[in-house]
Amino acid sequence: MKHALLVLRSAILWVLSILHFFIAAPILVLLGVLLDPRKHDWLQRAFCRRIAFLSGARVKVQRSPGFDPHRTCFFMVNHVNLFDPFFLYCAIPQYVRGWELESHFKIPAYGWLMKRFGNVPVPTCAALPT
Numbered sequence: 001m002k003h004a005l006l007v008l009r010s011a012i013l014w015v016l017s018i019l020h021f022f023i024a025a026p027i028l029v030l031l032g033v034l035l036d037p038r039k040h041d042w043l044q045r046a047f048c049r050r051i052a053f054l055s056g057a058r059v060k061v062q063r064s065p066g067f068d069p070h071r072t073c074f075f076m077v078n079h080v081n082l083f084d085p086f087f088l089y090c091a092i093p094q095y096v097r098g099w100e101l102e103s104h105f106k107i108p109a110y111g112w113l114m115k116r117f118g119n120v121p122v123p124t125c126a127a128l129p130t
Helices: 003-032 038-056 083-090 103-107 112-115
Strands: 099-101 120-122
Touching: 003 038, 003 083, 038 083, 038 103, 099 103, 103 112
Parallel strands: 099 120
Antiparallel strands: none
């Protein structure tokens, strides 16, 4: 019985997550095209918090003593799945912009959006001759 309830809960969360994502994400992209992304950063954070909630995960943030959320910081992370950016956005208190592979900026529409949202192009590292 418990397993059946967990399966049902999971199915409901998947449906809600898909509906939430495909309704909210285009609205946020449109806002990003029309407005300065800093103006609706709170909406993006709320979107990411709902993604985290609907995934069934709990986000627990522990900051180091002396961390000042009002200073500009670099957070170096290597996200390994599609959920990582959403959870990172929930945890990082500052205005967040990412580093993006330079070649991604050449992709039509997507590249323009990444530039518009303030992401920073990073060149591909060439192998050093041996």
